[in-house]
Amino acid sequence: MSEAIVRIAARGEGVTAEGRHVRGAVTGDHVSGDGAIVPGPHHVAPPCRHFPQCGGCQLQQADSAALEQFVRERAAMAAGGQGIAVGEVCSAELSPPRTRRRATLHAMRAGGGILIGFREEKSHRLIDLAECHVLDPALFAMVEPLRGLLAGFPGKLAVDITLTLADQGVDCLIKGLRVEGLKQEEALLDFAGEHGVARLAIDDGLGPENRWEPEPVTITLGGVPVALPHGAFLQATPQGEAALVGTVVEWAQGSMVIADLFAGLGTFTFPLAASAKVLAVEAARDAHLACKASASASKRAVHALHRDLYRNPLRPEEVAGCDMVVLDPPRAGARAQVEQLAQVPPTAKLARIAYVSCNPASWARDCKALVEAGWRCAELRPVGQFLWSTHIELASLFVRD
Numbered sequence: 001m002s003e004a005i006v007r008i009a010a011r012g013e014g015v016t017a018e019g020r021h022v023r024g025a026v027t028g029d030h031v032s033g034d035g036a037i038v039p040g041p042h043h044v045a046p047p048c049r050h051f052p053q054c055g056g057c058q059l060q061q062a063d064s065a066a067l068e069q070f071v072r073e074r075a076a077m078a079a080g081g082q083g084i085a086v087g088e089v090c091s092a093e094l095s096p097p098r099t100r101r102r103a104t105l106h107a108m109r110a111g112g113g114i115l116i117g118f119r120e121e122k123s124h125r126l127i128d129l130a131e132c133h134v135l136d137p138a139l140f141a142m143v144e145p146l147r148g149l150l151a152g153f154p155g156k157l158a159v160d161i162t163l164t165l166a167d168q169g170v171d172c173l174i175k176g177l178r179v180e181g182l183k184q185e186e187a188l189l190d191f192a193g194e195h196g197v198a199r200l201a202i203d204d205g206l207g208p209e210n211r212w213e214p215e216p217v218t219i220t221l222g223g224v225p226v227a228l229p230h231g232a233f234l235q236a237t238p239q240g241e242a243a244l245v246g247t248v249v250e251w252a253q254g255s256m257v258i259a260d261l262f263a264g265l266g267t268f269t270f271p272l273a274a275s276a277k278v279l280a281v282e283a284a285r286d287a288h289l290a291c292k293a294s295a296s297a298s299k300r301a302v303h304a305l306h307r308d309l310y311r312n313p314l315r316p317e318e319v320a321g322c323d324m325v326v327l328d329p330p331r332a333g334a335r336a337q338v339e340q341l342a343q344v345p346p347t348a349k350l351a352r353i354a355y356v357s358c359n360p361a362s363w364a365r366d367c368k369a370l371v372e373a374g375w376r377c378a379e380l381r382p383v384g385q386f387l388w389s390t391h392i393e394l395a396s397l398f399v400r401d
C-alpha cells in the first residue's frame with residue numbers, strides 16, 4: 001500500500017501523514033512500502049546536472065507550488081510550535097532562479113586542473129561547477145576566468161572565493177591565496193581588468209587587501225549608495241530584499257520615529273528614512289561606518305549607532321520614544337533585545353514591532369516572549385530567497401491591541 005507525501009520537512013525530506021520521512025519525495029508524491037517514490041504533480045525534473053550531489057540545492061525536484069507551500073508552512077509551523085497565533089500568513093515570495101547575488105565558492109587543484117564550486121552536502125568533496133541555476137549569471141561568468149587565474153598559482157591550493165554583485169559589477173574576495181612575486185601580482189591585475197571585475201581583494205590570513213578597485217564599490221539601498229565593506233551582510237537576492245523591505249515599509253506607514261536594530265548597511269534604514277527618522281543600530285564597525293557615512297552624504301534623517309545588541313540591548317526607555325522597532329538579527333536571534341522590548345509599557349508610543357528573521361526557530365522562541373508581554377502577531381510574510389534550499393526567511397508584524 002502506498003502513502004501520500006503531505007508536506008516537505010525542515011530538512012527537505014517528503015513526509016507522509018503518518019510522519020514517515022522520505023528523501024527525494026515532494027508533496028503530492030506517493031511512496032510504496034519498499035520506499036519507491038511514485039512522482040506526483042509537483043515532482044519535476046531537477047534543472048541542474050549537479051543535483052543532488054551539490055550542497056547548494058536540496059529541493060530541485062519540487063515545483064514552485066510545492067516550494068511556496070514548504071516556505072509558508074515552515075514559517076507557520078515555527079509559530080505554531082511556540083503557540084504563537086498568527087493573524088494572517090501571507091503567501092511566500094520565492095526568488096527566481098539565477099538571482100543569487102552573493103556566494104562563497106571553494107577552489108582546489110585536482111588532476112592537473114582547478115575545481116571551483118560548492119561542497120557536497122555531507123562531505124568535503126568539491127563539485128566542479130559546469131552550470132549553476134541559482135547564481136546570478138554575472139557571478140557564474142567569473143568561474144571559468146577564475147579557473148584560468150588560479151591555474152597560474154603553483155602548489156597546493158585551497159581557497160575560498162566570495163563573489164558579490166555590487167553596483168559596479170562583481171566584487172571578488174579570494175581567501176587563502178599566497179601571492180608571491182611580480183608575475184603573480186600582474187596576473188591578478190590582468191584577470192581583474194580583462195573580466196571587468198569591480199573589486200579584487202586577497203586575504204592571505206591577515207584580512208582582505210584590495211588589489212584592484214577602479215572606483216569605490218557600493219551597494220544601493222533605498223536609492224542611497226552605501227560603501228560595501230568586505231564581508232558585510234547583504235540580503236541574498238535583490239528580489240528577496242525587495243520583498244522584505246516592501247513588506248516592512250508597508251507596515252511602517254504612519255510611523256515617524258523608527259529604530260532599525262541589527263541594521264547592517266541600512267537595507268531597511270534607507271527605505272524607511274524616506275518618510276521617518278531612523279535610528280540604525282549595528283555592531284559590525286565597517287557596516288556601521290558605511291551606513292553612517294551614506295546617511296550623512298545623502299542627508300537622510302538617520303542616526304547610526306555602533307552598539308552590540310547582545311551585550312548591551314536598547315533598554316525600554318531608549319525605544320519608548322519610537323513608534324516602531326525593526327529587528328533583523330543573525331541566526332541566533334535577539335533574545336536579550338526582545339526581553340527589553342517586552343518590558344516597554346503599553347502606555348509607551350511603541351505600537352509596532354517588525355521582526356525579520358532567517359531562522360524560524362530562534363524567531364519563534366523570541367516572539368513567544370513578545371506574545372507573553374501582550375504583543376500579537378498580526379501578519380507573517382514568508383520569503384524564499386534561497387530557491388531550492390531548505391533555508392527560509394520571514395518578516396513578521398507584532399502589534400498591541
Ligand SMILES: C[S@@+](CC[C@H](N)C(=O)[O-])C[C@H]1O[C@@H](n2cnc3c(N)ncnc32)[C@H](O)[C@@H]1O
Pocket residue numbers: 233234235262263264265266267268281282283284287307308309310311328329330331358
Ligand atoms: C541578518 S543581518 C541583517 C542586516 C540588515 N538588517 C540587512 O537586512 O541587510 C544581521 C546584522 O546583525 C549584525 N549583528 C550581529 N551581531 C550583532 C550584535 N551583537 N549587535 C548588533 N548587531 C549585530 C550583523 O553584523 C548583521 O549586519
